[in-house]
Amino acid sequence: MNILQAHQYNQGIGKHKLLSSTAGVGSIITTKFGTYVLISDINKWQFVTIFNNRIKNLLQSPPKDIYDGIKREAKNLGLTLVDDKRFVKFIQHEKELNNLECLVAIPQMALNEMFNSVNWTKKVHGRTEPAHPIAMKLNEINGNSGKAEDYQIQGTHFPKWFLGAKKVNGKQDLKKIDEWKDLWDKKRIDKNTFSPPRDANVPIKDSNGDQIKNTYWDANNVQRSIPLYKELSQTNLILICPNGHLSDIPWSKYLNWKTQKETFQLPREDSGENLFTIEPCCSNPDLKWSESTTKSEGYGSIYIECSKCRLGSGDSKEKPKITLEGINSLKPKCPGHKPWEIDPKNPEYLPYEKCHKNGDEKSKDREVMNVALVTANNTYYANGFSSLFIPMHLAEEKTEELYGALVRLNEKYQSECERREKQNRVIRSKNEYWDNLDIEGFIYDDEGLQPTNFESFVEILKGEFLNEKEDENGEDFHENYRFQEYKCFSQNSFFEGKEENKGLSFRDIHLSKSLSEYFVKIQQVDELKVTNIQFDFTRVKPKERIVKVSENGDRDIQESSAGQNIFSISNSEEELHVMPANETLGEGLFFQFDDQKIENWLKNNPTLYTRFSHYLDREINPKLQGASFMQKIKNNGIKHFLIHSFSHMMMRELEFSCGYPTASLKERLYISSNPEKQMSGVLIYTAEGSEGSMGGLVSQGEPEKILEIIKKGLERSVNCSSDPLCWESEGQGIYDLNLSACFSCSLVAETACEEMNLGLDRRVLVDEEFGFFVKMLK
Structure with a gap:
């Protein structure tokens, strides 16, 4: 199929992929036309x-x-x-x-x-x-x-450098896309046919030498004819920064810099740190790109030169031939480019910001960039977040009527404060506002409520309004957010959402004696709703959130890098009122472990500490990649291995026994050893449209079935085709964070696991000496 008009130059990307780890704002996608497109920010x-x-x-x-x-x-x-x-x-x-x-x-x-x-x-x-x-x-x-x-x-081409469709003496023109577009416009070719980018110098001709034309029907149903031209080819080398910035290689400056190195004007160890400030090869470069037919020397077989100033031509000792050999060692200081924020109405302007070492604004040093292929894995790491829908009154542990009244009361108070501020009047305190409030009119007329006990309702509302808890410094809001979900399941035996709370429905199942020895409750979640968004992104290394817990329980939260936001707000007058998200519906099973049983198990099995001491005692360097996983395991202790391994065992058994591919399942771990927010549970759920999302998974939660599935899963965990190597392993997987756990016995699809398949050990489940569920196997 020939793409003839600009509106046909589209790339089909599913909406869920747009907020995934591979194709969000700031990512570079490969189109079906062989070009590379950078996804623009949401603004x-x-x-x-x-x-x-x-x-x-x-x-x-x-x-x-x-x-x-x-x-x-x-x-x-x-x-x-x-x-x-x-x-x-x-x-x-x-x-x-x-x-x-x-x-x-x-x-x-x-x-x-x-x-x-x-x-x-x-x-x-x-x-x-x-x-x-x-x-x-x-x-x-x-x-x-x-x-x-x-x-x-919206998207924009990146890299911006394209090679011409015609070779002259084996050399191709190397120009930026705006130069190729100018050439297209000068030849007065239909501007709507420059997509994919085409070479106005190379028409496509038939065997008689006549230019080939294609016909199409325009929006007014008029048949038109379009002359065809060969497509340009895009370069595939870019510069990436750990803080998320992205730059084109300035090829004319690279040519000058490499020539100065080859002629000893610069020391051999120079890594091009001043690449962006060095002068280009000449005032009006005309770059040529050529490649050896054998390509046996890698980058050493790619040549670049300028036909105007003759740098790179090999004409003299002062102008030696220049190749891309050693380009991977190029490490320029980052100019802070943000091409994903390019405005389509002003494509010539490239947004930028100051780029500090390690994202620290106090640092006077600039971060260093690395050369990468467009398609390399390290060019993009998305930092996403998912939320399980919980009605606000459940999350705040209030009745629906009380929560609604409190929200409206706060809104009324804020409106009065804003009004008084505009009128230069003294803003009343909450106590003064309450004393002057017509509470009966507010509850009966404004809210239309009919509380069973008016005096009691008013007293509770007053207490909540006047004593609202302020955000505490050092509090882990991520943990708080997950704890709200855990409490919703653990403190309620039944919930069925009304029309305004559609998206959550669950109920307890009856636990047999065998199950109640290990679990406080198991719930069938008939309906759940998960929302995914993207916060920001990084390059070179993924962004990690590291929570260190001191001996007195204080939590020090660090982030490995600042990352780049998916939105662009350039001044204080701009306001972001909406963000894009993806919503999936599904169903699941919730398991709440018995904390007392876990505590007794840990006390009665001293060999457990010996087995896991390496993970619990070591001091973790926050700058190391994987530090967030290491620290999380250290914070949560052996309980992390227990609950996470149980989750994977269940997902794999649902695959073996019931036919659900693990790619159609997901886990949501509720693990914390924080005394104030103790969590010991897991939610296993389906994604929308996957196998088992129409009641199949919930049906496996019937008391007789769930016991059988757990027992079969435990029996299957005893053996692994990689034993005895797997069983006796002292560390395997990424960062050696798994013990007896490998692809043959414990690992699941990466989309199913919250923790990158890390922190697993099947022996904590079934080992004859210290396994948590060992009695269930007898």
Whole structure:
């Protein structure tokens, strides 16, 4: 299929991949055309921008219920709101986005395989009618179908350097894409046909020497003819920075720098730290690129020269031939480039910021960049986060009526404070505000509540309003967030969400004597909703969050790098009210272990400490890769190995016994040895659309079935095809964080595991001497 117009130059990416570890904001994707495209930040995604502006206008004169108003605006735009207020509150704190109001689902933009464009509209009896679900919704609500491009993801070519389609004496022109575009425009070729990027100097001709033309039908159903030109080829070398920055190699400057090294004007050990400040080879470079036909010397077989100043030509000793040999040792100081923030309306301007060593703004040194292939694994590491939907009143451990009244009361108080501030009046304290509040009018008229005991309700509301807990310094908000989910399951035996709380439904199962020896409860989670977003991203090394716990229980939280946000806010007047997210529905099984049983097990098995002392006693360097996993295991102790290994055993047994591929299952670990937030549980759940997401997994939670599955899983864990090597292992896997656990017995699909298949040991489950479940096997 020939791509003839700009609107056909699309790449089909599923909406879930856009927030995955491989293809989020700032990632470089390889298109089906062989080019590389860098995904732009969310402020360049039109549907986010349009929705953000709608919310901004709404907040200037807000309705009584702001969230209902936002829901209406989303509906008018054909968008789906991701309803998770708890998650929004967490993101506000985590990313310091105080103006964030909501999350919106990324639209699914499937492409037509025949024309490589979105099936947005269709012709019916000469009339244009909507074809895409969003277009249909827009047409129904607003009377027009909108534009497909408003709901597609923005991207920009990267690297910017392209090679010409024609070789002269084995050499190709090397120019930036804007230079190739200028050449295209000068020849007055249809600007809509420059995608994929084409060489205006190389028309495609038939055997008679005539230029080949293709016909197409435009939007007005008029047949047109397009001359065809050969496509350019993109270079594949880039510079990456641990702080997330990304740069093109400035080839004309590289040519000058390498020439100076070859002619001993620079010391041989110079690694190009000043590459971006050195002068280009000449004032008007005309670069040529050539490759040896054998390519036997790797980068040493690729030559670069300038036909204007003749650097790299080999004409003289002062102008030797220049190859890319040794380019991997190039380590320039980072200029802080952020090409994913390039504005499509101003593509010539490259956004940048100061780049400090290790992301430390106090450091005067700049970070060093590394050369990488576009397709290398270390060019992109996304830092995502997932949230299990929990209604706010459950998360806050309040009744629904009390939580709703408290929210509205705080809103009324904040509105009065803002009004008094504008009027230069003294802002009243919460106590003064409460004393002057018509509480009966607020509860009966404003809220429409009918509390069973009015006096008791008012007393509780007053206490909650006047004594709201402030955020504590040093508190681990990630742990708090997970603890809310754990408490929701552990402190409630049954919950069925109403229409406004749709997305969570669970119930306890009856535990037999065999199960109650180990578990406090097992729950069938008939319905759950998981929301995923991307916080930021890094390059070179993944971002790690390290939580060190001191002897007195204080928690020191460090991050290995600052990373780059997926949004761009250039000044204080800009506000981000919405972030894109993906929402999946599923079902699951929740297991809560008996803490007392675990404590007794640890006390009665002294050999356990000997087995795990290496992980529990060592001092961990936070700068080491993998430090976050090592520290988490040290904090949680042997319990981490127990619960995580049980989770993997269950997922693998569900695969063997019931036919669920582990790729269709996921785990959510609830493990903490923090005395104030003790957690000992795991949720195993399905992803939307996967096998077992229509009641199959929940059915395995029936009391008779679940006992049988656990027993079979334990029996299977006794043996491994890699034994005795696996059973007797003293450390295997990444960072040696697994003991008796390998692909043959314990590891699952990477998408299923929260901890990169680390912190596993099947012997803590079944070893005859110290196994936690050893009695169940007898």
